[in-house]
Amino acid sequence: MVGDRMIRTLLAPPLIGGRAAIGLLLLRLVVGLAFILHGLPKIHNPTGWMTAMMGPHAFAPPFFQAMAAIAEFFGGIALILGFLTPLAALLILIDMATAILKVHIPMGGAFVGGPGSFEQPLTYFVAMLLFLFTGPGTISLDARLFRPATWGYR
Numbered sequence: 001m002v003g004d005r006m007i008r009t010l011l012a013p014p015l016i017g018g019r020a021a022i023g024l025l026l027l028r029l030v031v032g033l034a035f036i037l038h039g040l041p042k043i044h045n046p047t048g049w050m051t052a053m054m055g056p057h058a059f060a061p062p063f064f065q066a067m068a069a070i071a072e073f074f075g076g077i078a079l080i081l082g083f084l085t086p087l088a089a090l091l092i093l094i095d096m097a098t099a100i101l102k103v104h105i106p107m108g109g110a111f112v113g114g115p116g117s118f119e120q121p122l123t124y125f126v127a128m129l130l131f132l133f134t135g136p137g138t139i140s141l142d143a144r145l146f147r148p149a150t151w152g153y154r
Contacts, residue, residue: 013086013132013133015135015138015140015142015143015147016134016137017137021137021138021139022137023137024134024135024136024137025082025136025137025139025140027127027130028079028082028085028131028136028137029080031076031079031124031127032075032076032077032078032079033076033080034076035073035076035079035092036072036073036076036077036080037076038072039069039070039071039074039075039076040073042065042069042072043069043070043072043073046069046070047063047066048065049069050065050068051065059102060098067091068095068098071088071091071092071094071095072095075088075089075091075095079092081141082136082140082141082143083140083141083142084142085135085136085140085142086131086132088131089128089131089132090128090132092128093125093128093129096121096122096124096128097125099118099121100118100121100125104116104117105118
């Protein structure tokens with residue numbers, strides 16, 4: 001029963017309104033735009049971007065490179081719109097966890113500063129956790145499409 005409730009909350013978290021909804025909108029806009037810009041060059045070469053960037057150190061096969069490109073580019077669009085936000089947040093969260101664990105930490109990156117720093121992907125990771133736990137807020141397509149009674153700034 002508890003697991004069922006947790007899964008429902010992750011798939012359709014309660015929508016937050018008021019000033020907090022404006023804060024969630026602003027965060028979705030900024031982070032979503034960042035992911036569109038991170039994903040744009042990858043979406044142009046979805047199955048080979050990592051090989052082009054890392055050469056022989058590339059660790060992901062073409063399929064997973066394409067999944068990361070899709071998660072970043074289309075996930076950024078979904079975040080901006082607040083559309084299927086839990087799904088977009090989960091895919092980006094997995095993408096950032098992979099970046100931290102397979103790229104930044106193996107490079108010897110510190111939390112802040114220096115080559116391989118994982119501050120930025122960890123910040124994005126935590127932002128995706130926020131969206132998973134709180135949802136997109138009432139100023140979103142998710143609110144409009146799936147819970148029309150919650151639309152607005154309440």
